[in-house]
Amino acid sequence: AAAKQNPEWTVAVLDCDPQRSASDWWKLADSVDDSPAFSVVTDAGDVDADLLIVDTAPGSGSGISEAVTMADLVIVPTEAETMSMFRAKKTIDAVGSKGWLLLTKARRRTRLWADTVEAIEQTGVRCFKTFVPDGVKYKGFATNPSDLGAYTDLWLEIRTIVERGN
Known part of the structure; x- marks a missing residue:
């Protein structure tokens, strides 16, 4: 929604969930030529965005604390x-x-x-x-x-x- 409402922004999702659901969803959408207007990355070093959304697994841990x-x-x-x-x-x-x-x-x-x-x-x-x-x-x-x-x-x-x- 952020990417569609603010097309001038670069939006990224940092997929920190071990299941990588966000990454899998994005890849499958892309494979049918329906790519979302945002990127999904799995390494924080790869992030260059105006808005970053961090997807974590439920629970606790250092990844969640950092996010x-x-x-x-x-x-x-x-x-x-x-x-x-x-x-x-x-x-x-x-x-x-x-x-x-x-x-x-x-x-x-x-x-x-x-x-x-x-x-x-x-x-x-x-x-x-x-x-x-x-x-x-x-x-x-x-x-x-x-x-x-x-x-x-x-x-x-x-x-x-x-x-x-x-």
Whole structure:
């Protein structure tokens, strides 16, 4: 979304996840002539970009600590259900004031959604107003959709947060 909303920027994803899902996704999209408007690299030394997004595996470790130190903002995606949200809160607590919760697979018309929103309010976790709804549209592997849906709104929200200093 950042690359599409700001085509004058160079955007890169640093794939630090041992599974290399971001790299695999990019290569497969490229192989069908649907290359994303950003690059994916696996070595921080290869990065020359206006905006760097670091993809890490869940958990902890030196790679994550280094990414958090470098970051202006740490996005912790979690499914929109209370147990996942409480696990994500531990990560947000660990990263401090840079941490923001991103609710994914959201189904707003469910009791589970209402419980999740209530839990967020009770814990005081900073959460993006934008959420990613549950849907097939976001599950396609190696696709580069022209309509990014919620991710466009999310990017605009992220940019506003970073510009105002978190």
